[in-house]
C-alpha cells in the first residue's frame with residue numbers, strides 16, 4: 001500500500017497554456033526511469049483565469065512542486081510565498097517547490113544557459129565582452145547569468161531599443177543598450193554572441209550577421225533549439241567560429257527542479273539529448 005501514498009507525494013508537474021509542446025515530461029520522465037524513482041511528472045494545461053486557484057491549491061500537497069511556463073511565469077512569481085533573489089530580480093520564475101508548507105520559487109533559465117556553455121565550451125567565461133541579441137524574458141535570465149559569472153562588459157541589442165534600455169537601467173553599469181543598426185559595430189571584438197530572439201526559429205528567416213567582426217575564437221550560441229542548427233549557428237560555423245546549440249540550456253535548466261522535488265541531482269547525458277532530438281524529429 002506504500003505505492004499510492006508515495007506516488008502522490010512524488011508527483012511534479014509542468015503548468016502552462018498551451019502545454020502540449022512541452023518537452024519537460026520527456027526530460028523528467030527519463031530521469032525518473034533512469035534513477036529508479038517512483039515518481040511522476042504531469043503536463044497541466046491551466047488557462048490564466050484559473051492559475052491563481054491552481055497555485056493556491058499547491059499548498060494542499062498534491063504535488064512536490066513543478067515547472068511553470070508561458071504564460072504563467074510572472075504570475076507564479078507574484079503568487080509564490082518564497083521567491084528567491086534570482087527570480088525576484090527577474091520578476092518571473094519557472095520552478096516551484098513546497099517546503100514547510102510554503103511555495104518556494106526560483107528561475108533556472110540562467111543556470112541552464114551557463115551550464116550548457118560550461119559543458120560545451122569550457123573556459124567560455126574568460127572573456128571581456130559579450131553581445132546579447134534580444135531583450136525579452138529569456139534575455140533577462142541570460143543577462144543576469146552573464147553578470148553573475150563576472151563578464152565585464154555586456155551589450156544588449158534589440159529591435160525595440162527602449163526594451164534594451166529598460167534592461168540596462170535595471171541591470172546596472174555593466175550592461176550597455178544599443179539599437180539593431182549598431183549591431184555590427186557592437187559585435188566588433190566580442191568573444192561571445194548570444195541570440196535570445198525568436199529569429200531563425202522553426203524556419204523563420206534570420207538576417208545575415210557580420211560574424212567576422214567577432215574576436216578570433218569567439219563562441220556563438222542560440223537559445224532557440226528548433227532547429228538545432230539555427231541560421232545564426234550555421235552562419236557562425238561558416239565563419240569558423242565555435243557554436244553551442246540551445247538544447248543543452250533546456251536540459252540543464254530542468255536539473256535543479258528535479259533535485260528539489262525528488263532529492264537527487266540528475267545528469268544531462270547524451271542518451272537524454274538523443275531522445276529529445278528524436279522527439280523533435282518525430
Ligand code: ATR
Pocket residue numbers: 133134135136137138139158159160161163196197198199
Ligand atoms: P522571450 O520571453 O522568449 O524572450 P519576448 O519577451 O516576446 O520572448 O521577446 C522576444 C525577443 O525577440 C524580443 O527581443 C524581440 O524584439 P522586440 O523587443 O523588438 O519585439 C525579439 N524579436 C522577435 N521577433 C523579432 C524580429 N522579427 N526581428 C527582431 N527581433 C525580434
